[in-house]
Amino acid sequence: MSMLNNVLAKPEVEGRKLSIVEALREALREEMRRDERVILIGEDIGIKGGFGGAFTVTLGLSDEFGSERVIDTPISEAGFTGIAVGAALGGLRPVADVQYADFLFLAMDQLANHAAKMRYMSGGKLRVPMVMRAPVGATTRGSQHAQSLESYFFHVPGLKIACPSNPYDAKGLLKTAIRMDDPVLFFEHKLLYGSKGSRKESGGLEVFGVVPEEEYLLPFGGAKVVRQGGDVTIVANLLMVHKAALAAKTLSAQGIEAEVIDVRTLVPFDWKTVFGSVERTGRLVIVHEDTLTGGWGAEVAARVADSCIGYLQGPIRRVTAPDTPVPFAPVMENFFVPSVERIVATVKELCQG
Amino acid sequence: MSMLNNVLAKPEVEGRKLSIVEALREALREEMRRDERVILIGEDIGIKGGFGGAFTVTLGLSDEFGSERVIDTPISEAGFTGIAVGAALGGLRPVADVQYADFLFLAMDQLANHAAKMRYMSGGKLRVPMVMRAPVGATTRGSQHAQSLESYFFHVPGLKIACPSNPYDAKGLLKTAIRMDDPVLFFEHKLLYGSKGSRKESGGLEVFGVVPEEEYLLPFGGAKVVRQGGDVTIVANLLMVHKAALAAKTLSAQGIEAEVIDVRTLVPFDWKTVFGSVERTGRLVIVHEDTLTGGWGAEVAARVADSCIGYLQGPIRRVTAPDTPVPFAPVMENFFVPSVERIVATVKELCQG
Amino acid sequence: MTSSLLTKERLLGMYRKMLLCRMFEDRVNSLFLQGRMPGTIHQAQGQEASAVGVCEALSPGDMLTSTHRPHEHAVARGIPVKALMAELFAKSTGCCHGKGGSMHMGDAELGMLPAIAIVGGGIPLATGYALSFKYLKKPNIAACFFGDGAVNEGIFHETVNMAAIWDLPVVFICENNKYGASTPIDSVMKVKTVSARASAYGIPGRTIDGNDVVSVYEAVSEAGERARSGQGPALLELETYRFAGHSRSDPGHYRSKQEVAEWKTKDPISRFETRYLAEGFLTREIIDRCRASVEQELNDAVEFAESSPSPLPEECLADVYAE
């Protein structure tokens, strides 16, 4: 895994480097300073002497903003999610979080039946400006603290979805999400939080990135071409962007130039960038840690198979987790999570086979 | 809609005709007689003078089997689903139901984090033989009693999924589901229940079908070619099978022969039949009432774009509900639900365009 | 009792509102039976004292949440019956532009969120609204209707607990009409009253005669003042009964004729009439005038609804996202 570190960091770029945790925290702090309607709500996020959420993102914020704005809840995911929906309807801009994305299933009704529909059911009169943050990814904690759940929410009309792969995007997208008038699911990968601080992840990446001191916002719906290449398009998100980039490096040494696209937001999705790339390369590989069947990669494949079929020079391939729960044992978990090797092998087979 | 009635009924077939409600009820009754470990659990399913569930499927069963086996619950979907999981682990074979599939979100944690994973987490030692029945489909009840939720569960490794389109399949699949040692989501379409009885649906189809008196089981994983044709493959489920069949009739009159495949079960999925058909026709249209983005049709498109790309003579098209919540007003709902006309137009454009 | 605080005008207004609720429901029923309305409906005839007593105790800026049985709540909250009728007729002039329907009627600008048809699902919305009121230091409260069936949902438990620990300005109002669909409440709960559950959250709980509009008004006013002054939520149980079936297709065979008949003797509207006819300030003439004016209002509403345009099919695609 250590090979993965900084494969994306461009050494030439000057500036202040932050981890994703720091970038997220800074986004929250800036938005809370700017707009007092922004509040945080969740478990163990503000307790004195506590964790600042499961992964320290909110650490210190209750010192600055007090417990009225950094609201510690009981362990009641459905309830506090619904309260966030109500508070958003009432004019606040709540940023809620679950400690692990796996627990979103408990709040699924409030997210899919209420947050996502209130605007529609009201005939367009209402808005639900809330953000729900959720850490995803397998980290040898067993099957209930491990899932990458993006695809379940990808299927809910009315929700928007961000899944940043680096500190710059994390900060810019979170600030945008908070200002947006729609409910946003904001997925963060545990192994990208960085390895500083008390709650470090073994196997975590040192993803420090330049984050400007000046304020900036990053729009939803804009994918990022992380690496250009003419032979094959690789579409990925979160941790998989880093693996895809490393795979691209390896492939380049073997004469295959891969274009790597970081989707950044799943809803809205930047179809234009993906279609444009596939039309140039003629080959598509989609990489996600979420499981295969019904994962968001299927939609990418389906849209390409609808819109760009004439450009395809080979089958559309997906490198994803298999259709299993997440196993605990590291040997099995490493098999479960898509590896750089699997990406390399799939691309090679596609380009040469 | 009345045109739709009996487009699939083969007049030549002799035998006893039942509605899907009757077929499902018969399946439950037979399995309960056969195996006393089979119990039913849910809201308003057995109350004397009551409904027999939201759509009369369990009507009368508490008279025969008593309230110990037809267990009326409080309105506690997560709780009784979890209790069904526990009872299944304890050796029973519970058939639970929610009144509308929309309420499955409330029980999502118990289904996706527990029912689907207990076997895996135990290293293969446990089994969870339970069935969860859920009515889907838009019927002018507004957005919280209308969704077709198959695709959310399609993405959960560890669950199996049935979605019958007719009485014969409904009975045969439900009996198989009850005997299966894995958790099964069993989706039924409200407009296919038939229009007999007190809780008839306006717009409901008269889907009477021949159901043999002799016992039979229908295996999971076997799709059915409802109609043969060489020009295009149409894959559909539930109500959409009927619409696809009617569309095929119209298309045939215009010189296009469509092969219509009823998937019957989504997990396991009969890839062989679909791939074989697409390899012959070279064209694929997928039809479902579930919304477009991230729907199960995307997976069908993705697999075909992976495995059969060389056979495709055109883009893969999907005819689905748009990415919106379900609107109430019939004019909008009719726009939302895929129509025969939309299927016909899509196929024509694909075959001729 | 504080009923003396209610002026005659106020009482008469409440009476007319109860009539409007009842006659609205009756009209909707007959329109539905004539096949002039799509969808399904859950009617509330018999529960007018609850709807009106609660809404009368609310201020304009307060927020109400409702359930799958929202018609009378919406009427009592003062949403124009035209807009409600048009919504039931699936017209674009409806309070939700035809996107909501019977189970989602409401208008937040007029103090009622679109109703929530997931049993219990509206409880956290009201509570979240209350959180925003408290946070923004507004003098308002949220009032949250739900049925006896909802108190066995987990969301009830989670949310009432949070409202309690944070002293949020919300009044939880359980309309205990003894049944959740076909299921008698005493078969799904061991405690005798819903209000007994308040003690699990350390908040006040009271059981009230939900068919007496004045009692309801007083109890909600009291709980509302408490909540407004920062003392936190309360759980009120209004004992009432629905005269009709659970939904249009339900003949209600799970209830005995005797039980229904008994509750009909407690009809909140005739009880009101009997009492205030006896007290002298209500007269047959006033009653007749009220009925006539309600009748007219409903005629107008139906005409408005029927003559309103349908939404366009493609409007299905609008209003998913704000931006």
Added chain:
Amino acid sequence: MTSSLLTKERLLGMYRKMLLCRMFEDRVNSLFLQGRMPGTIHQAQGQEASAVGVCEALSPGDMLTSTHRPHEHAVARGIPVKALMAELFAKSTGCCHGKGGSMHMGDAELGMLPAIAIVGGGIPLATGYALSFKYLKKPNIAACFFGDGAVNEGIFHETVNMAAIWDLPVVFICENNKYGASTPIDSVMKVKTVSARASAYGIPGRTIDGNDVVSVYEAVSEAGERARSGQGPALLELETYRFAGHSRSDPGHYRSKQEVAEWKTKDPISRFETRYLAEGFLTREIIDRCRASVEQELNDAVEFAESSPSPLPEECLADVYAE
């Protein structure tokens, strides 16, 4: 008190089990710190009287459910420490073949379901098991561990209510260690005791000294007999404390040193020793012998675990479906 019913052998057995629990946790902690174990762990040092007192009151055919903090429950239930250690080492000889890990240890054949790490998620599983016992007319009960944090989850509410109305043979056991992660229970609940919530479901509730193994045993035996004889569930609150942080990475700065120190004086193991050394039937020699034999058992377990084979990577694909 019925403690007289406990023979000396039984008491000694319970003592050794508490030692095994504690020393298992301490050993796991040091293995973890040495980096010899993957994953994360939630340890239960300080809660041995609860684990052992509860399990001692169970029969072989009874079923136990547990939480994200299951080590001591599993040890006390009698799952061989070899199988537990091997699971923590992610070996195929583990009780879940390496698929479960720390938060999912268990072995249904030995009377404990794989633990559930979703807070509150195991409560309906235990209740469903109890339903199957009742239905199949087995003489067994289910016992369900959960923390103080779990009683604010909706699933607690829904499930305890159903167990109550159906008189299911299940004992709900809340290990109230005063914190859910960093959150003090009194900040998330207005009532003073968890057991007070039993009244909302019409079942008995009791708060017990959870650091006294005999009290725990007696209370669970009593509730268990009640449940076994068809009289329904009970909610027992065991007051206890975890000495360590919430998980390995937690230094526990949200608790005062004084509070921790006070609870250390109530250490269930030293309390047991003090009491029975004074009563004379426990001796220093017995204690030393117990410790030595536990030490040996743990050495064997670690050796077994370390020398066991890892699962194959592709075993990831197995065990998803039964057929």
